[in-house]
Amino acid sequence: MTGLVGYASYLPRYRLAGVDIGLRRGDRVVAAFDEDSTTMAVAASADIPGARTANALYFATSTPAYADKTNATAIHAALGLPADCLAVDFCGSGRSGFAALLAAANTGGLAVSADVRVGRPGSADEKLGGDGGAALLFGGAGPAIAEVIATASLTAEFLDRWRATTSVTGEQWEERFGTERYAALIRAAVERVLDTAGLPGADHVVLTCPNSGIVKRAATLVKGEKSVVTSPIGFSGACDAALALCSVLDIADAGQTILVLSAVDGCDAMLLRTTTALPKARQPRPVTAQRAGGLPVAHLTYLSWRGLVELEPPRRPEPDRASGPAAGRSTPWKFGLSGSRCDACGFVHLPPARVCKGCGATDRMSVIPVAGLRGTVATHTVDYLAYSPSPPVVQAVVDVTGGGRFTCEVADAEPERIHVGSTVGFTFRRLSTAGHVHNYFWKARLDGKRDG
Amino acid sequence: MASKGIAGKVAVVAMGCSRFGERWDSSADDLLVEAVTECMTSVPKLDRDDIDAYWLGTLSSGMSGLTLSRPLGIGDKPVTRVENMCASGSEAFRNACYAVASGAYDVAMAVGVEKLKDSGFSGLLRQDPPGDGTAAELSMTAPAAFSLLDPAYCAKYGVHAEQMRDAMTHVAWKNHANGAHNPKAQFRSPVAKETIDKAPKVAGRLGVFDCSGVSDGAACAIIVPAEHARDYAETPMYVRALSLVAGSGRGAMDPGYDYTSFPEVVRSARDAYQQAGIDDPRTAFSLAEVHDCFTPTEIVLMEDLGFTDPGQSWKDVLAGDFDADGRLPINPDGGLKSFGHPVGASGLRMLYEAWLQFRGEAGQRQLPDPHTALTHNLGGRPGSCVSFVSVVGREAGR
Numbered sequence: 106m107t108g109l110v111g112y113a114s115y116l117p118r119y120r121l122a123g124v125d126i127g128l129r130r131g132d133r134v135v136a137a138f139d140e141d142s143t144t145m146a147v148a149a150s151a152d153i154p155g156a157r158t159a160n161a162l163y164f165a166t167s168t169p170a171y172a173d174k175t176n177a178t179a180i181h182a183a184l185g186l187p188a189d190c191l192a193v194d195f196c197g198s199g200r201s202g203f204a205a206l207l208a209a210a211n212t213g214g215l216a217v218s219a220d221v222r223v224g225r226p227g228s229a230d231e232k233l234g235g236d237g238g239a240a241l242l243f244g245g246a247g248p249a250i251a252e253v254i255a256t257a258s259l260t261a262e263f264l265d266r267w268r269a270t271t272s273v274t275g276e277q278w279e280e281r282f283g284t285e286r287y288a289a290l291i292r293a294a295v296e297r298v299l300d301t302a303g304l305p306g307a308d309h310v311v312l313t314c315p316n317s318g319i320v321k322r323a324a325t326l327v328k329g330e331k332s333v334v335t336s337p338i339g340f341s342g343a344c345d346a347a348l349a350l351c352s353v354l355d356i357a358d359a360g361q362t363i364l365v366l367s368a369v370d371g372c373d374a375m376l377l378r379t380t381t382a383l384p385k386a387r388q389p390r391p392v393t394a395q396r397a398g399g400l401p402v403a404h405l406t407y408l409s410w411r412g413l414v415e416l417e418p419p420r421r422p423e424p425d426r427a428s429g430p431a432a433g434r435s436t437p438w439k440f441g442l443s444g445s446r447c448d449a450c451g452f453v454h455l456p457p458a459r460v461c462k463g464c465g466a467t468d469r470m471s472v473i474p475v476a477g478l479r480g481t482v483a484t485h486t487v488d489y490l491a492y493s494p495s496p497p498v499v500q501a502v503v504d505v506t507g508g509g510r511f512t513c514e515v516a517d518a519e520p521e522r523i524h525v526g527s528t529v530g531f532t533f534r535r536l537s538t539a540g541h542v543h544n545y546f547w548k549a550r551l552d553g554k555r556d557g
Numbered sequence: 558m559a560s561k562g563i564a565g566k567v568a569v570v571a572m573g574c575s576r577f578g579e580r581w582d583s584s585a586d587d588l589l590v591e592a593v594t595e596c597m598t599s600v601p602k603l604d605r606d607d608i609d610a611y612w613l614g615t616l617s618s619g620m621s622g623l624t625l626s627r628p629l630g631i632g633d634k635p636v637t638r639v640e641n642m643c644a645s646g647s648e649a650f651r652n653a654c655y656a657v658a659s660g661a662y663d664v665a666m667a668v669g670v671e672k673l674k675d676s677g678f679s680g681l682l683r684q685d686p687p688g689d690g691t692a693a694e695l696s697m698t699a700p701a702a703f704s705l706l707d708p709a710y711c712a713k714y715g716v717h718a719e720q721m722r723d724a725m726t727h728v729a730w731k732n733h734a735n736g737a738h739n740p741k742a743q744f745r746s747p748v749a750k751e752t753i754d755k756a757p758k759v760a761g762r763l764g765v766f767d768c769s770g771v772s773d774g775a776a777c778a779i780i781v782p783a784e785h786a787r788d789y790a791e792t793p794m795y796v797r798a799l800s801l802v803a804g805s806g807r808g809a810m811d812p813g814y815d816y817t818s819f820p821e822v823v824r825s826a827r828d829a830y831q832q833a834g835i836d837d838p839r840t841a842f843s844l845a846e847v848h849d850c851f852t853p854t855e856i857v858l859m860e861d862l863g864f865t866d867p868g869q870s871w872k873d874v875l876a877g878d879f880d881a882d883g884r885l886p887i888n889p890d891g892g893l894k895s896f897g898h899p900v901g902a903s904g905l906r907m908l909y910e911a912w913l914q915f916r917g918e919a920g921q922r923q924l925p926d927p928h929t930a931l932t933h934n935l936g937g938r939p940g941s942c943v944s945f946v947s948v949v950g951r952e953a954g955r
Contacts, residue, residue, distance in 0.1 A: 420678055425687070428688060439691050484708050489759055490759055491696055492696075500697050510811060544690035
């Protein structure tokens with residue numbers, strides 16, 4: 106098995122207030138209307154410095170944006186991975202997330218998982234779920250931050266949680282039935298993996314499970330010398346275990362063992378030992394910082410984002426579906442946010458152009474990737490008339506640091522915070538969906554308050 | 558290589574203009590018949606068979622010359638449909654003028670029409686070819702695109718947001734006050750400044766009254782060689798300059814562009830002034846009909862057309878310089894604000910006001926002794942647009 110060399114999590118910015126959904130305190134992390142499992146996978150992956158050198162991409166989700174079409178290819182394109190990099194989907198459940206992890210550990214590559222968990226209004230899933238993504242990079246260049254010591258998997262067929270393929274919300278049997286089955290599976294998996302490793306226990310235990318009875322009893326089910334953690338945002342589907350692992354990697358010291366237990370239709374276990382490289386290779390923003398704060402979203406607006414209620418749209422036509430061949434020709438721009446820079450005069454074209462607008466030179470262009478750069482707002486507006494899945498549309502003209510300008514939407518917008526000169530980064534989002542075709546493109550995202 | 562123009566070579570001898578508005582009872586065909594009938598009635602010495610060729614400007618109300626030839630029952634004559642976004646009507650006029658100036662035809666007609674109110678949507682609809690879904694135009698409406706001028710202008714010239722708001726309000730107030738005197742306008746009531754200020758927002762700081770209306774309409778003109786003009790009309794309108802510029806779209810990609818000007822307008826105005834031999838645009842014109850699609854557009858256009866200095870327009874607007882009784886009346890007919898903007902018709906509607914003014918037929922709007930007028934159309938948006946400028950006069954030359 107290869108070593109773990111990098112990790113990053115992504116939590117969306119929006120929060121449903123606890124009082125709106127029956128939580129006594131706190132809130133729930135929810136993806137914005139323009140986010141899906143694919144976009145959140147891109148966001149998580151992009152924060153790992155070496156992600157763009159991955160030799161394989163394994164994408165796990167229980168809420169794929171497409172069926173019959175690989176979703177990992179959009180992530181592959183957004184990250185600018187080479188054509189000979191395998192990119193595949195592991196769709197289905199939290200178990201798929203662990204399978205992606207196992208595959209990446211075996212072959213090297215990126216295991217990225219993301220989910221948008223939807224519950225019926227008033228349901229436990231609405232209260233206790235959370236949306237997010239997590240990425241773990243194995244193998245390749247760079248020192249390992251953790252080594253895989255042992256793995257174990259137990260499989261069991263029983264009915265705890267299920268969802269019709271045509272439904273956005275799922276169902277659960279009486280919780281205690283699943284709790285009992287899972288408790289036995291977890292104990293057995295722990296015994297087996299520790300036995301293989303020849304260890305009496307682990308420093309940190311990560312235990313995730315779609316059954317909330319297990320989550321409540323986690324600390325009594327398995328002993329961890331230093332900590333026992335569960336999902337930091339509530340049940341988050343395919344990324345549940347990876348997200349919880351990220352939160353432990355944020356705090357674990359060098360030379361400590363981490364036991365990852367993902368109990369979904371069985372129980373999977375992976376035992377890791379951190380190295381001295383970990384403290385210097387932690388993700389830029391720990392899970393706790395990503396979890397704190399956020400932007401409130403009204404419950405009704407949220408329900409409209411998930412298609413559970415339909416709000417009155419502006420009196421404007423819905424967009425046409427994006428053209429397959431046109432999108433195919435512009436993949437480096439549409440998915441990768443790469444423009445062209447004139448070799449003769451340096452003028453940057455976003456989107457790329459063949460004839461330079463600066464000096465007229467033809468076909469003398471180099472590729473210039475912009476996705477990882479920052480920009481400054483030249484001017485901005487709020488469009489109350491434009492069609493959007495969640496009006497109004499906030500837009501900005503953005504001057505890219507180092508050259509180039511383009512006009513785009515502003516994601517997670519707080520219009521009152523935008524002014525001429527505001528600094529932004531770029532984030533991969535779903536602009537709209539028409540004819541069942543998702544129109545993916547990049548938006549600007551205002552720097553957080555931490556950046557001034 | 559040079560833009561030589563056709564100053565003094567052709568003249569307009571008849572015009573027609575439909576009533577503009579939400580013409581629920583009229584099709585594009587009806588609007589065309591309305592404008593053309595008025596036009597033909599006004600020139601008894603010409604009948605339909607005397608017109609040798611037609612140019613029709615429309616953005617979306619039909620394709621090909623058949624859009625005009627079928628409703629008018631024109632048989633076996635050349636009819637060309639042209640489209641240049643919001644400058645489509647002006648483009649029809651420009652091509653018809655060139656056809657007559659070239660000697661190819663003795664009599665040509667330019668027609669513009671747009672039927673917008675059958676769509677059921679607010680604002681203009683785009684008809685883009687299939688694309689990759691990333692174009693900013695797809696998710697940004699026209700009011701939003703032009704609202705970008707406001708914060709950029711304020712930031713560059715240190716104009717306080719409230720001062721800019723007052724200037725935008727003045728533009729809307731002025732054009733509605735002018736349109737109140739125009740029986741063919743969509744909106745024929747003055748609007749109080751307070752109402753303009755408090756209107757619901759459409760985009761950025763633009764409220765409903767900062768935006769031109771959406772209406773249906775048609776207008777047309779008959780063009781003949783200048784030397785024959787007086788055979789048909791006692792007071793012809795002479796064409797002194799026609800300029801069209803299509804930008805490269807550089808501004809939308811160039812951080813050097815600051816969203817406080819339309820370089821395409823500056824270049825087309827310079828070209829037109831050179832063609833017409835105009836040295837000082839501040840004093841050359843009796844009136845100007847400009848593309849006031851949104852109130853900040855008119856403010857910026859005053860600078861780009863050379864009617865005032867950069868950064869000065871908002872002050873001149875507030876001082877009343879461009880009011881009907883100011884030093885240079887802008888949009889005395891009420892502009893796009895009062896007429897709405899049936900895209901293909903607007904350019905010819907602007908020329909229609911100059912035509913009426915020169916002939917002393919502008920009623921309550923009549924200006925004292927008007928001799929020279931400018932019309933201006935803008936298609937597209939800041940950073941990427943086409944601009945048209947014409948100079949027309951009561952006399953063939955200066």
